[in-house]
Amino acid sequence: MTLKVAMAQVDMLVGDIHKNSQTVITKALKARDEGQARVIVFPELTLMGYPPEDLLLKPSLEQAIETALDAILDQVHDIYVILGYPRHVDGALFNCAGVLFNGVLIAEYNKQKLPNYRVFDDKRYFEAGNQALVVDIDGIRVGLSISEDIWHQEPCALAKEAGAQIIFNLNASPFHMEKVNVREALLHKRALEVNLPILYVNYMGAQDELVYEGGSFVVDHRGVKVFQAPWYKAGLYYLDLSAHSTITLRGENAYLIEPLAGTLSPNLSTESRLYQALVLGLRDYVEKNQFKGVLVALNTSLESLLTFIIAVDALGANRVKAALMLDEQTSKADSDTLVAISNKLKVMIEQVDIEPMMLAYQVMAPLEGKKKQSSGPKLKARIKTLTLMTMASSLGVMALSNANKSEMALGCTTLYGGMSGSFSVLKDIFKSQIFSLCQYRNSIKQIIPPDWVQDNSLDNDIIQLLGVQSLHDYQTLDQVLSLYIGQNLNLEEIAAQTQISRKNVCRILALVNASEFKRRQSPLGVRVTQASFGRDRRYPISNGWQLGE
Incomplete structure (x- = not known):
């Protein structure tokens, strides 16, 4: 049994929820009809664009997101759509990953680990989730996680305990030079810890000073990279997941999910x-x-x-x-x-x-x-x-x-x-x-x-x-x-x-x-390090700190 997955590296305009939802619809239908995909996975906060900052505080946000979700549910069928969006639940705002299929929002995951350092300020806006989500897609049990979750052991471990056979990680991870090889090493480590393959879908585009270079990739349960999408190129990138019958160490029948080797886009020089x-x-x-x-x-x-x-x-x-x-x-x-x-x-x-x-x-x-x-x-x-x-x-x-x-x-x-x-x-x-x-x-x-x-x-x-x-x-x-x-x-x-x-x-x-x-009076500029002048480095103008301290 195989499951074809489309990874959507998309460039959205922050705040244009209607246009972004139309992009989701267009990409999903293209993945279904041209790519013969059964699942399409979008990055973190796709409907809103990333990072939305204080647009998340707009009173009309809740209705705009619900309207967008209704449009996608109404127009997209016969393909599972997994995408990120902000959503209010009982008065609290969560960073969500929803699973949509044939007119139904069948499952929803809330991001557990909220970053609050450098350019990230998730805790200013969101409440943290505390539960794993595993959804059955054509017989394959998929665990969901969002961005920062993958940097911590607990969310992946919880997904594994809940029965996940593979983890889909939705990202909006901004580029900086120090991060070039860190992501691949991180997923290698996580995959080995839980003995599961991981699919990492990243945002592509730029927002004010931040740049998102795409480069979505997949590692197998041994942490070996088997697929690499291009950097700095928006598009749909396809991968087949194969389910094999196997016997566990305890003698139990089980399915092993194996990402089939696909394109490995060449690495870029510094x-x-x-x-x-x-x-x-x-x-x-x-x-x-x-x-x-x-x-x-x-x-x-x-x-x-x-x-x-x-x-x-x-x-x-x-x-x-x-x-x-x-x-x-x-x-x-x-x-x-x-x-x-x-x-x-x-x-x-x-x-x-x-x-x-x-x-x-x-x-x-x-x-x-x-x-x-x-x-x-x-x-x-x-x-x-x-x-x-x-x-x-x-x-x-x-x-x-x-x-x-x-x-x-x-x-x-x-x-x-x-x-x-x-x-x-x-x-x-x-x-x-x-x-x-x-x-x-x-x-x-x-x-x-x-x-x-x-x-x-x-x-x-x-x-x-x-x-x-x-x-x-x-x-x-x-x-x-x-x-x-x-x-x-x-x-x-x-x-x-x-x-x-x-x-x-x-x-x-x-x-x-x-x-x-x-x-402080200089113009905005492209951020390429994790200590850029701006939101990364917040140094007080008036201070008495001595250089030797």
Whole structure:
């Protein structure tokens, strides 16, 4: 006996319950009619989209969900639909997985483990379930679990005790680089603990700063991966489950459920995963907020060029505009190269001379001596941003910020200048990673001049800001920043691990702490680490914590 299962990697718009329910109906009918599937499994909170945040508090939510469920029950028959949604039960809100078949909601599971860390705040909205659910689907007993449940032993153990022969886990697990191999290792461990195969269905798409890369997969009862869906690609992916008669160690007749080996989509390189996450994050943000396109401030910095190329890859050349701000320091060779890059990508570029604006400001509010020396670059950055935002408004597009994580960490990018914009593609990308991402993109098709991607040494303005002569490259600087921001190590631990003097580490960390007020005013950006600036890292602006503590 075999059971064909369709895994639905879908990209939903948060809050559009009606449209999302229509997508469920369309996908279910396609899986039934074209894929000959008996079961289709959707991710966590499919009807609502993920993460819904305070939309879950809307008074009209309850009726909207009931209406959506009624529509699915009415229009989809002869295929089991397993999907996630929020639902009120006796006044409490639960994160549910429902099993729908032939007009009947035959079973409903409530998520047991509610995450309340980093970007997750389930406990703000949901009550926790406390019971397993096992449902018989054509003779195969399926245990359900939702996302965080799989990270704990108890839900899987309860499902096993209730008679489950396989576990379906519905997910909306956001991407970050540290999680790349963790999920597979986790399911290997869980499958061995309960001696059951596990089917893991993940969300695909982006929502504000979060990216969901898909990559649904299946492990057998030995924890061996037997199926891997593609990453960063929405669609329906099919797997056959085979039920074999066997004898248990106690001599009892039983059925062993074996996922038949299917497609194993190839693993992606670190740079490929990261690059595709940035492309998807930007594309979905633009599409879901209905922007016509984007405008990039083009200059010779690698972060500007990388942002520009990602925008073209995400949206197409016809939806990307480039602005080249010219001043007295812009060489003809550099401007010619940037125009050539823009032409290679088939993007229209507009050159704007900002020198008249600089001179006009000098007349209105003259800067002299040391004040001119220190404030001049910031003024230039703010004039460029004013020009960028004004152009974006007139074109009806979204302005992109070129700021990266290294500069934002240190506060060396100008507030209301280089760090401004409506969205920051590289907000969670360290400068040393920008070099590797540029090299990766050039390996597909050379766009950036190779000699521009070779020098990993610190910019002069950062050297002056740090006042540290012993640091020469971004790799070293970013190691310190990563240990402090990503791993939350203290001053002494970082100095010991990096072999950088305590004084120099102290200077770097002090700059990070002092710049929190700037980061709070920065635009939203794609999250690719578990310690991004935003909901992951909530550092108080006003505080008396000492670096050595």
